[in-house]
Amino acid sequence: MTAVDTARYPLGGPGDVPLDDPTLVERAREGDLAAFETLVARYQRRIYQLALRMTADRAAAEDITQDVFLTAWRQLPAIREGAAFGGWLYKIATNRCLTVLARRRPTEELDEHLPARNPAPNPETDPQRATERAAVLAALTGALQRLTPEQRAVWLLREAHDKSYEEIAQVVDATPQAVRGRLARARGQLAELMSEWR
Amino acid sequence: MAANDTTQEHRLPCGRLVEDVFDDLDTGRPNAHNEECEHCRSVVRGLAALEVATEALLRDPAEPPPGVVGRVMNAVRAELRRGDTLPLPAELGPAEISVHAVAAVLRYAADSVPGVWAQRCRIALDPESPDTFDVEMSLSLRYGTGPLEAILDQVRRRVAVAMVGQIGPRAGRIDLTLADVWDEGAR
Numbered sequence: 001m002t003a004v005d006t007a008r009y010p011l012g013g014p015g016d017v018p019l020d021d022p023t024l025v026e027r028a029r030e031g032d033l034a035a036f037e038t039l040v041a042r043y044q045r046r047i048y049q050l051a052l053r054m055t056a057d058r059a060a061a062e063d064i065t066q067d068v069f070l071t072a073w074r075q076l077p078a079i080r081e082g083a084a085f086g087g088w089l090y091k092i093a094t095n096r097c098l099t100v101l102a103r104r105r106p107t108e109e110l111d112e113h114l115p116a117r118n119p120a121p122n123p124e125t126d127p128q129r130a131t132e133r134a135a136v137l138a139a140l141t142g143a144l145q146r147l148t149p150e151q152r153a154v155w156l157l158r159e160a161h162d163k164s165y166e167e168i169a170q171v172v173d174a175t176p177q178a179v180r181g182r183l184a185r186a187r188g189q190l191a192e193l194m195s196e197w198r
Numbered sequence: 199m200a201a202n203d204t205t206q207e208h209r210l211p212c213g214r215l216v217e218d219v220f221d222d223l224d225t226g227r228p229n230a231h232n233e234e235c236e237h238c239r240s241v242v243r244g245l246a247a248l249e250v251a252t253e254a255l256l257r258d259p260a261e262p263p264p265g266v267v268g269r270v271m272n273a274v275r276a277e278l279r280r281g282d283t284l285p286l287p288a289e290l291g292p293a294e295i296s297v298h299a300v301a302a303v304l305r306y307a308a309d310s311v312p313g314v315w316a317q318r319c320r321i322a323l324d325p326e327s328p329d330t331f332d333v334e335m336s337l338s339l340r341y342g343t344g345p346l347e348a349i350l351d352q353v354r355r356r357v358a359v360a361m362v363g364q365i366g367p368r369a370g371r372i373d374l375t376l377a378d379v380w381d382e383g384a385r
Contacts, residue, residue, distance in 0.1 A: 019315055020380050023338050026317035027305065031281055031298045036274060040267050048262035053255070062263055069270040073277070133254045140251035159252050187248070188208040188216035194251060195244025 022082030054097040143193035155186040287329035307360035313343030330370040338378035
């Protein structure tokens with residue numbers, strides 16, 4: 001948990017449990033900024049990583065992340081089920097990414113060496129393995145950019161965000177069967193692209 | 199969705215579909231062709247590489263830049279209407295207080311009861327008495343917290359104390375509703 005939770009809600013005791021999404025959403029709807037801040041802190045990493053892998057562009061991912069939470073704030077009165085907050089955020093984020101990508105000129109330069117350019121602190125102790133990991137991640141990032149944005153979204157939601165077919169279907173407005181088909185094709189294409197990687 | 203996205207299959211130069219090779223792998227069905235065919239072997243290698251890459255993706259250390267939360271909250275704060283205010287009792291001078299602020303104090307008081315999370319909190323001036331605020335609050339209770347009546351009494355007491363002690367007016371009606379339950383083990 002983040003410092004935000006404990007600073008605002010210092011309930012104390014070992015059995016202390018972070019407030020759940022429905023409670024935070026109810027509070028945020030009534031203008032409780034601390035509750036909304038806790039939600040932002042809870043989801044920002046997931047939304048940023050989705051946007052980063054969708055766009056392969058850090059600045060765009062940061063803008064998208066901020067837009068997503070601001071949109072969420074404005075639309076809070078419309079959300080019926082607080083428990084659905086996470087899925088609802090993913091939907092806003094996926095749509096936002098697709099809009100940004102549709103606007104992008106085809107010649108626009110991408111952050112192609114994305115993972116390599118930012119060798120983030122890695123718990124890997126073996127430097128060779130860390131390098132390999134960064135290289136394979138760079139290859140995957142490149143391969144993902146060759147899928148259609150819609151296929152990329154579906155694959156990322158399933159593999160990187162552990163969403164079920166039903167959850168993904170809600171996010172992309174499709175049937176679970178269509179999601180299954182899209183995923184199979186994305187996986188096939190990625191395997192083909194990755195087979196060139198050594 | 200582009201039309202080719204729903205119809206396109208991945209046929210290998212050997213005539214087999216990539217999806218067929220996956221099926222063979224998933225079902226563990228031995229297939230002599232796969233082992234000899236250069237194209238099918240390449241797909242199998244690709245899938246292995248994809249698995250390694252997916253594993254790396256799950257351990258992706260990419261963090262959002264610091265300050266995202268702060269920037270979002272600044273934008274939100276700029277948009278937040280201060281909302282309704284209520285007049286404080288006359289002996290506290292001519293002053294108003296935002297219902298957001300009152301709600302925050304009262305939720306905090308309710309949260310101090312073990313197993314209780316306050317959710318909605320509406321405050322209104324008591325029509326009969328201008329130095330009294332009425333409260334409607336919904337609660338989420340930890341599963342297995344009980345007995346209910348004792349807990350609700352405790353919440354009412356703490357809300358009433360916080361109202362008079364930290365804000366000033368007396369608490370009038372305090373309507374509590376049970377809106378949700380939460381389970382410690384589930385998180």
